[in-house]
Amino acid sequence: MAAPSEPITRAKPAKRVSIREIARQAGVSTATVSMVLNDNPKITQATREKVRKVIDRAGYQPNRIAQSLSGKYTRVLGVLLPTLRHALADPYFGELISGICDRAARLGHKVTLESAKPDFIREKKHLELFDRRFVDGVLCIGFNDRHVFLKDFAKAGHPMVVVNNQFDSWGVDQVVCDYRSGTDQVMTYLQQLGHTKIGLIHGSPDVFTSRVIIDVFKHRTPELDDTFLEDGHFTEEHGIAATHALLERHPDLTAIFAGNDKMALGAMRALSLRGIKVPEQISVVGFDDIPYSKFVTPALTTVHLPFYEAGDLACERLIQRIRGKNDRINETLSTHLVLRESTGIVPRA
Known part of the structure; x- marks a missing residue:
């Protein structure tokens, strides 16, 4: 004969802490607690910190749905x-x-x-x-x-x-971010290094910031025509393809400027596949300063965008x-x- 099974006991859900309880523990009114929750500037910093400590200790979670229905903001x-x-x-x-x-x-x-x-x-x-x-x-x-x-x-x-x-x-x-100033800095630096045959791998012209880079590049290199520009679509893969296209048209390039770091990394990969050394034969500059740009070999010169x-x-x-x-x-x-x-x-x- 099977032993009778023990009755199943379910844990009672933790009682939800109320705003009144928070007010009681903090020694303030419920209106003051409400103003703290809504970042009302009328509340002093000392009172705000005292109420916040009680809220954190009690694990109080305000009802955001009710707040959004009754208040002006959803937050x-x-x-x-x-x-x-x-x-x-x-x-x-x-x-x-x-x-x-x-x-x-x-x-x-x-x-x-x-x-x-x-x-x-x-x-x-x-x-x-x-x-x-x-x-x-x-x-x-x-x-x-x-x-x-x-x-x-x-x-x-x-x-x-x-x-x-x-x-x-x-x-x-x-x-x-200031793309115009960043592009100017790149062009000044490359030209100071003696580069005149520079290829630009830009992003989509449908994006305003890409058009800024193209505009500054053309202004700084009036002697170069549009064959020195190639769309890299913001990706590593298209950066590789764009680099191959630029070098097919201009094998005498000495520098490549990419409109973001992902395209610049694609350019460096394409140059490696061609047996071209960076920077001994061709310099590469990126734009963004994404975290891993400093960890590639060689580490990427780029424009830091905040x-x-x-x-x-x-x-x-x-x-x-x-x-x-x-x-x-x-x-x-x-x-x-x-x-x-x-x-x-x-x-x-």
């Missing part, structure tokens, strides 16, 4: 990305998003990611983010001139900031816009050339 920001493969694994997107998320957390906001797929835009879900109060504002990364839906945010009066690109005629807010800081600043400016600041956001962050081992003086004939 949620959206990050809108194009439909690119492995976008979040790309150092470019990773640095920008890290800056956004860290600043948002410090300012008491959450971040949600959205992919702007064709049906997402066609069904106006980018505007629905605001209409259904999912977010207070959005930050847009990686879009180009073809993504005209970005104008919809400005037309509807929704807070939106473009991060590291420009759409001057669209009336949108933007925070961008992506993390751009994301951080864009997030801060967006929250200011959400809270009522009406000044146009049009910020440019400075860049600088980082000299490493992939460049040298022009080789003797």
Whole structure:
């Protein structure tokens, strides 16, 4: 005869800590706790820290849905990305998003990611983010001139900031790194080293920052025609193909300037496959200063772009816009050339 089974006992769920309990433990009113949770500037720093300590110790989790329904703000920001493969694994997107998320957390906001797929835009879900109060504002990364839906945010009066690109005629807010100054620094450096036969591997001309690089390059090398330019589509693979194409047309190149580090690394790979030494025979310069550019051999000379800081600043400016600041956001962050081992003086004939 089987032994009777023991009755199943279920653990009681932990009792949810209430805002009243937080107020009691902190020795303040529930209104004060609420103001701390909403970063009300009327609360002193000492009171804020005292209440925050109690909140952390008690593990209190505010009901964000209830807050968004009863209050003016959801305290949620959206990050809108194009439909690119492995976008979040790309150092470019990773640095920008890290800056956004860290600043948002410090300012008491959450971040949600959205992919702007064709049906997402066609069904106006980018505007629905605001209409259904999912977010207070959005930050847009990686879009180009073809993504005209970005104008919809400005037309509807929704807070939106473009991060590291420009759409001057669209009336949108933007925070961008100084690509013009960075390109000027590269060209000055290469020309000081004696390079005159320079090939440019640029990104898509649909992107404003790519057009800036092309414009400065052409201005600084009026003696070179368009056969010294090749589209590398921002990827290592196309950087390899672009390098082969440039060398087929101009085997006497002494330097290659790539519009991002991924294309520059592709260029270095193509030169290695051809048995061409860097920098003894051809110098290579990148643009971005992604983390692993310093670990390749030879280490890549490149322009440092403050992506993390751009994301951080864009997030801060967006929250200011959400809270009522009406000044146009049009910020440019400075860049600088980082000299490493992939460049040298022009080789003797």
